[in-house]
Amino acid sequence: MDVSFxxxxxxxxxxxxxxxxxxxxxxxxxxxxxxDFILQDYNRLIVRGLxxxxxxxxxxxxxxETTRKLMESIDNGIQEKIFNIILNRGExxxxxxxxxxxxxxxKMMAEHPKFLIQF
Numbered sequence: 001m002d003v004s005f006x007x008x009x010x011x012x013x014x015x016x017x018x019x020x021x022x023x024x025x026x027x028x029x030x031x032x033x034x035x036d037f038i039l040q041d042y043n044r045l046i047v048r049g050l051x052x053x054x055x056x057x058x059x060x061x062x063x064x065e066t067t068r069k070l071m072e073s074i075d076n077g078i079q080e081k082i083f084n085i086i087l088n089r090g091e092x093x094x095x096x097x098x099x100x101x102x103x104x105x106x107k108m109m110a111e112h113p114k115f116l117i118q119f
Contacts, residue, residue, distance in 0.1 A: 001025065005067065009033035010113050015040045023048045030055035030063055086114050094118050 002025050004017035009031030017027050018041070027050055039045065045052075055063050070078060087093040093115040095108055100117065108115045 003028060005030070007031045007067075008113050011037045013113050018045060018050060021048070021050055024050075026051045026053060028053050028055060028063070030060055087116065088112070 001020055002022060004021045004025070005028045006014050006017040007030060010033070013031065014029070014037055017029075018039070021027055025048070029052060044050075070076065071082075083089065093108075093112050095104060095115060096118045
């Protein structure tokens, strides 16, 4: 893809964004997390000529607004892609509220960087 957005702040999502971005592409970083990240394939970053953009301050809110508009649009097919790819077609990534418990929530957080709570 031309542009990847890392919004979760997880080391794995950072590396996934780098892996998914095409040669000469851009990776937008605004997932906030403290601590160090491990870059799994530094060579890929250099050889592919990826550009990293850190979003800070007022840009965060502008970026969130732009992202919200992209996510709400049904014309671009993003919702289907999110369900099929990020949410693994709903397999193990949807937690019905009736089945909610602290332990189940923590287990899903450990297994999946993104999941939904279904009301």
